[in-house]
Amino acid sequence: MTEQPKNNDNKPKLSAKERMALPRAQMPERDATIRSRNFEEVNTGLTEEMAILEAQRCLKCKNRQCVEGCPVRVSIPEFIGALATGNIAEAVRVLRKDTALPAVCGRVCPQETQCEEKCIRAVKAKPVAIGYLERFVADWAMNHPAETHETLTVTPTGKTVAIVGCGPAGLTAAGELARLGHKVSIFEALHDTGGVLRYGIPEFRLPKEIIDKEVAHLGELGVVIECNVIIGKTMTLEELRKDYHAVFIANGAGLPMMLNIPGENLKGVYSANEFLTRVNLMGAGQVADSTTPIIQGDNVAVIGAGNTAMDCVRTARRLGAKRAMIIYRRTEAEMPARKEEIHHAKEEGIEFVLLTAPLGVVGNSENWATGLRCQKMALGEPDASGRRKPMPIEGAFEELPVDVVINALGTRANPLLTQTAPDLKLNKWGNIEINESTATSIKGVFAGGDIVRGGATVILAMGDGKKAAGAIHEYLCGL
Amino acid sequence: MFKVLSNEILAPELHKLVVVAPRVAKARKAGQFVIVRADVGDERIPLTIGDADVEAGTVSLFIQAIGASTRKLVAIQAGGFIRDVAGPLGLATHLENYGRVACIGGGVGTAVLYPLVKGLAQAGNEITTIIGGRSAPYVILQKELGALSKNLLLTTDDGSLGVKGFVTNVLKELMSNPETCPKAVFAVGPGPMMKAVAEMTRADKIPTIVSLNPIMIDGTGMCGGCRVDVGGEVKFACVDGPEFDGHLVDFDLLRDRLSTYKDQERRALDRCSADKCKIGRS
Numbered sequence: 001m002t003e004q005p006k007n008n009d010n011k012p013k014l015s016a017k018e019r020m021a022l023p024r025a026q027m028p029e030r031d032a033t034i035r036s037r038n039f040e041e042v043n044t045g046l047t048e049e050m051a052i053l054e055a056q057r058c059l060k061c062k063n064r065q066c067v068e069g070c071p072v073r074v075s076i077p078e079f080i081g082a083l084a085t086g087n088i089a090e091a092v093r094v095l096r097k098d099t100a101l102p103a104v105c106g107r108v109c110p111q112e113t114q115c116e117e118k119c120i121r122a123v124k125a126k127p128v129a130i131g132y133l134e135r136f137v138a139d140w141a142m143n144h145p146a147e148t149h150e151t152l153t154v155t156p157t158g159k160t161v162a163i164v165g166c167g168p169a170g171l172t173a174a175g176e177l178a179r180l181g182h183k184v185s186i187f188e189a190l191h192d193t194g195g196v197l198r199y200g201i202p203e204f205r206l207p208k209e210i211i212d213k214e215v216a217h218l219g220e221l222g223v224v225i226e227c228n229v230i231i232g233k234t235m236t237l238e239e240l241r242k243d244y245h246a247v248f249i250a251n252g253a254g255l256p257m258m259l260n261i262p263g264e265n266l267k268g269v270y271s272a273n274e275f276l277t278r279v280n281l282m283g284a285g286q287v288a289d290s291t292t293p294i295i296q297g298d299n300v301a302v303i304g305a306g307n308t309a310m311d312c313v314r315t316a317r318r319l320g321a322k323r324a325m326i327i328y329r330r331t332e333a334e335m336p337a338r339k340e341e342i343h344h345a346k347e348e349g350i351e352f353v354l355l356t357a358p359l360g361v362v363g364n365s366e367n368w369a370t371g372l373r374c375q376k377m378a379l380g381e382p383d384a385s386g387r388r389k390p391m392p393i394e395g396a397f398e399e400l401p402v403d404v405v406i407n408a409l410g411t412r413a414n415p416l417l418t419q420t421a422p423d424l425k426l427n428k429w430g431n432i433e434i435n436e437s438t439a440t441s442i443k444g445v446f447a448g449g450d451i452v453r454g455g456a457t458v459i460l461a462m463g464d465g466k467k468a469a470g471a472i473h474e475y476l477c478g479l
Numbered sequence: 480m481f482k483v484l485s486n487e488i489l490a491p492e493l494h495k496l497v498v499v500a501p502r503v504a505k506a507r508k509a510g511q512f513v514i515v516r517a518d519v520g521d522e523r524i525p526l527t528i529g530d531a532d533v534e535a536g537t538v539s540l541f542i543q544a545i546g547a548s549t550r551k552l553v554a555i556q557a558g559g560f561i562r563d564v565a566g567p568l569g570l571a572t573h574l575e576n577y578g579r580v581a582c583i584g585g586g587v588g589t590a591v592l593y594p595l596v597k598g599l600a601q602a603g604n605e606i607t608t609i610i611g612g613r614s615a616p617y618v619i620l621q622k623e624l625g626a627l628s629k630n631l632l633l634t635t636d637d638g639s640l641g642v643k644g645f646v647t648n649v650l651k652e653l654m655s656n657p658e659t660c661p662k663a664v665f666a667v668g669p670g671p672m673m674k675a676v677a678e679m680t681r682a683d684k685i686p687t688i689v690s691l692n693p694i695m696i697d698g699t700g701m702c703g704g705c706r707v708d709v710g711g712e713v714k715f716a717c718v719d720g721p722e723f724d725g726h727l728v729d730f731d732l733l734r735d736r737l738s739t740y741k742d743q744e745r746r747a748l749d750r751c752s753a754d755k756c757k758i759g760r761s
Contacts, residue, residue, distance in 0.1 A: 189699050191516055191523070191563040199701075228565035230699060234502050256703045258713055265706060265713070265732055267739045274702035282696065283520065289750060291522045291548060292696075293743035367735045416699055416718065 014056055024126040025054040029344075036317050036348035039203040039286055043107070046129075048088075051136040055084035057121060058128045065118035066130060071463030072105075072172070074098040076115055076130055083137060092141040092148045095134065100175025100218060101168060101462060103142065103210045104197060106135025109459045110338050142213045152221055154181040159476040162187065162244040164231045164417065167195020168458045169250035169449030171218060172465030173472070178221040180473050185244070187229040189416075192281065195252055196450075197458065199281040200273075200308070202315050232417035237424065237445065245479060246444045246472045249432060250465060253450035254414020259303065259407050263361030268295050268369035272308045272408035276315065285319045297404030299323045301372045303358050304408035305335040307457075310342065312406045313350050324350050325400070329357040329377050329390045355379070355390065356398065361405050372400045410455045417451075429454065438468040439475075446472055480560040484537060486553070489619045490612070492544040493587055494553040495529065500564045501536030503528070509598035510572030510690065510722055513538070514698040515552065516563040522548040525695045525717070527591040528567060538564075541590030547747035568698045569721045572688075576603040581653055581661035582628070583609045583646050583676055585668020589619050591690055592667045599665070600627040607632065607661065609649050611668065615640035647675045654683065661685060666725060670734045677725035687725035691716045693736060708732050 014022075028044045029035075035042055046054065058080040066076040075094050082090035095102045111117075111131035119127030141148040159182045163170045166188035174184045192198055194211040215225070231237060231251065240247045256271035258264060275294070278284040282292035300316035302309050305328040317324040326345070328335060331354050335342060346352075355377040362371035376396035379388040413430035425433045425441035431454055432447040434440055440447050448464025450456055482499040489495050503513060512527045529539040544550045555561060572595050580599055584592035589610050599606055608628040612618040614637045625631040632649050633641025642649055646668075653659045664687040666676040673689040680687045693705040693716050700718035707716050710727035714720060 189565065190697065191565065199697075228563050229502070230565060230568065233567055233699075234506055234565070255700045255715065255718075258703070258706075265708065265736065267736065271703040274696060274704045277696055277702050282523070287520075289747075291520060291747065293740040293747075295739070414700060 019056045022053060022057050024057065025050050025129050025132060027129075027132055032344075032347035032349075035204065036314070037320075039318055041207050042204050042344055045139055046132050046136045048136075048140075051133055052083060052086055054129050054133060055080045058084065059120060061120055065120060066115040066128075069115040069118035071114065071459050072099050072466045074102075074105075074115075074134070079137060080128065080130070080133055083133060088137060088140050089144070089147045091137045095137050096141070096150065099462070100172045100465075101214050102134050103138035103214055104168070104206060105459060105462070106131055106133075106138050107206050107210070108201060110457065112339060114459065142210075150217075150220065152179065152181075154179060156183065157181040157476065159183065159246070159479070160185070160244045161246045161248060161472060161476070162240040163248045163250060164237075164240070165189070165195055165249070165251040165449070165451075166193045166215075166225055166227075167250060167252050167449060167461065168197060169252075169461035169465035169468075170195065170248065171215065172462040173248050173250065173448070173469040174223045175218055175221065176466055176469030177472060178218065178223050180469070182473070182476060184223045186223060186225045187231055187235070187240075188225060188227045189230040189251070190281065191227050193225055193227070199277045200311070201458075202276070202280055202311050203286065204314070204318065205311065230416060232420045237417060237421040237442075241442070241444060245476055246446065248465075248468050248472060249417065249440070249445065249447040249451060250449040250461070250468075251414060251417055251451050253411035253455045254416070255412050256407065257409045257412055259358065259409065261358055261360045263363055263369065264407075266361050266363040266367050266369045268297065268403050269361055269405045270295075270407070272302075272304070272312050272406055273411065275312055275406050276308070279315050279319070294319065295404055296320050297402065299325075299400070299402045300404040300406065301325050301327050301353075301358075301400060301402045302406045302408055303327045304410075305330075305337055306408060306410070307337045307341055308410075309408035310337045310345050312408050314345055314348055316404065316406065317348055317350060321404075325402075326350060326352045327356050327358055327372065327374065327400075328352070328354050330387065331355060331379065334387050353400065357390065357392070359397070362399065369403060369405055370401065372402045372405055374398045374400060411450070413451060413454070437471040437474075438464065439471060444475065446475075480562060481564040483555050483557055483559050483561060485557045486555065489541070489590075490617050492553075493590075493617075493619060494542050494544065495590075496540045496542060496552070496555070496561075497537050498540060498561060498564060499536055500538050503564060503566050504531040504533050504536050504538050507531050507538065507567035508571030509574065509594040511567035511569045512698070512721065513540070513564050513566030514568060514695065515540070515561055515565075517548065517551045517555065518562045521551065521562070523563075523696055523698070524548050524552075525568070525692070525698055527594070527690070529590050529593055530597070541587060543587040546744050547750070565698065568717060570719070572598055572722055574598045574602045577663040577686075579605045579607070579659075579661050580663045580665065581607045581609065581650060582624075583611070583650065583664065583666040583668070583672075584620075584624075585611045585646060585666075585672040586613070586617060588668030588672070588690070589624070592665065593620055593623060595665050595667070595690075596624055596627050605629050607653060607659070609634065609646045611635070611646035611672070612640075613637070645675065646672060647679055650676060650679055654679070654685070663688070664725075670730050670737070673725060673728075674730035677728065677730070681726050688722050689725040689728060690722050691720055691728065691733060693733060694739065706736075
């Protein structure tokens with residue numbers, strides 16, 4: 001009995017015209033009613049058949065606009081090209097060469113404003129579903145370890161690099177530097193890896209298992225991760241400089257910005273960081289009898305409309321909220337969150353209370369939050385950012401009954417490391433200043449991610465990690 | 480994993496654990512704390528570093544077994560391991576020579592006070608230490624604090640040891656005499672005790688430092704759960720504290736926020752008892 005090569009089975013033989021006529025793949029999703037009450041991943045991923053068909057839609061442009069749109073410059077047409085021929089192992093190789101966290105990016109990147117926005121297919125039809133394909137290839141690699149095992153052939157350089165923070169920027173830089181033969185140690189302040197990927201992004205958007213596997217892969221490349229080490233407290237930057245040839249600071253954003261409205265310290269008022277950390281990192285409310293407690297509100301108001309706000313409100317819904325609301329002073333058009341997140345939130349029964357600004361949290365005699373006093377707004381003239389400025393409508397107030405309020409306004413720079421590194425130049429917001437090649441004011445010390453940018457996205461942090469790794473490599477070669 | 484070298488019972492439900500954590504031992508200063516997680520899946524809880532031995536690479540943690548998580552910790556015997564110990568966190572105590580100071584410890588707060596007294600003694604202060612407890616078995620570290628202090632005064636609520644009554648009674652007496660009146664007061668203990676001390680020293684404007692114990696998760700400023708009101712300003716106890724000017728602290732808010740999870744904590748303890756779990760029970 002002769003066996004047909006598997007690759008040929010999956011490769012549809014389509015004419016150019018047929019390929020152009022293919023509709024964009026639809027991401028299979030769990031039913032909204034059911035998923036809004038559990039933490040299972042919302043998007044279930046393309047099947048192999050769907051992925052290979054979708055890959056046929058790529059025109060493999062010579063002028064790779066999609067790559068220009070990607071902060072880590074993934075070789076998009078190349079990995080999709082390999083996938084289109086059914087050679088998924090090759091697609092894995094291409095992808096891994098450019099990104100340390102493809103399974104993460106494939107899930108949480110805002111492709112619609114990056115690679116997919118630049119896709120030439122978007123002119124006449126819909127862009128190639130690059131994100132879905134990246135996720136498919138990365139997940140396939142995780143499920144086929146034997147076929148995708150990577151052994152480093154690079155000669156060790158004997159150079160050592162300390163990375164501060166095990167989030168997207170740190171992990172990306174670690175992967176890049178390890179592949180270049182440098183010995184990398186990551187120091188993480190929390191007890192587990194992943195940084196914001198673990199404490200910030202909920203299980204239903206990025207399962208923890210995915211982070212574990214991506215991190216494990218870096219371990220195979222020789223990256224060592226030490227948890228419970230807070231640089232600036234357990235050890236100083238100066239100590240790291242003495243012990244390592246180079247340092248990359250990627251300790252992330254830190255302190256939550258406060259609402260600065262009355263009632264902020266009532267019980268039931270959380271920062272997004274606290275709420276998400278309790279649930280995501282500590283498992284509060286996700287497992288029966290979780291040791292870390294959380295207030296599971298019936299009526300939850302989340303202030304803000306970015307991705308973090310969406311994560312909070314959808315988490316609150318899953319914890320059992322009857323009414324989970326986004327409170328935003330502008331309209332849906334101005335919301336900074338990804339379209340997909342807003343769409344998913346709506347499907348899950350999230351209410352959007354728009355043109356509404358919080359004035360204060362109201363409490364009962366035992367100081368539990370019971371209401372959110374709000375000012376109704378109207379959009380005025382466009383401001384400097386081009387967005388129409390929300391203006392209060394005189395006399396228009398509303399009090400929403402709530403028992404939990406979550407502030408998702410954003411974060412400011414974490415001072416723990418910088419406090420104990422007086423030579424490190426900061427900007428007026430406390431973020432680390434870097435030059436165009438990610439170098440800080442201290443020789444051999446580089447920085448990237450949110451500690452430089454303020455609050456940004458996973459992919460921008462990864463882009464910084466990749467850029468910094470290049471600069472660090474150049475620096476190490478010159479030593 | 481952090482090895483527990485010894486586990487000693489100092490008072491009913493109050494244990495002293497000596498834990499191997501060389502980096503923390505080397506970096507810590509008086510007044511700082513660690514975040515500890517007994518095992519995978521357990522809560523992160525803040526514990527003051529009572530003492531450290533840089534040579535041996537160890538820190539001493541004083542743990543009062545009041546909830547499910549602390550009971551689990553004190554059940555770890557010598558030779559066992561604590562999963563996570565992260566620190567040192569918080570700002571170190573500002574140590575200077577005030578001259579004559581009073582250091583007041585209530586209950587487990589006395590253990591938190593110990594490194595402060597040690598530091599203040601090294602800075603050359605003349606120290607009167609007041610230790611308060613419910614009854615005689617709850618008065619801890621007499622020997623250690625006595626060795627560092629010029630005077631050691633004890634109080635118990637029931638009069639079973641030292642003066643019957645509260646630490647504030649003794650402080651009042653010290654303050655009434657210009658010869659003994661402290662130039663600064665350090666108070667660590669339950670909120671109501673620290674509040675009473677701060678109220679007593681307010682009129683005479685005696686600088687009064689208290690160490691706060693709000694609920695924390697990460698301990699690095701990330702979550703803001705430990706926020707306290709100090710002089711009308713929001714401060715994070717984990718990065719701006721844990722020590723603050725006692726005259727500016729809103730103790731009522733602290734007490735209130737500490738009660739956030741009391742229902743959940745009670746349920747966790749009930750579960751613990753229902754499982755016939757006797758951990759931490761001496």
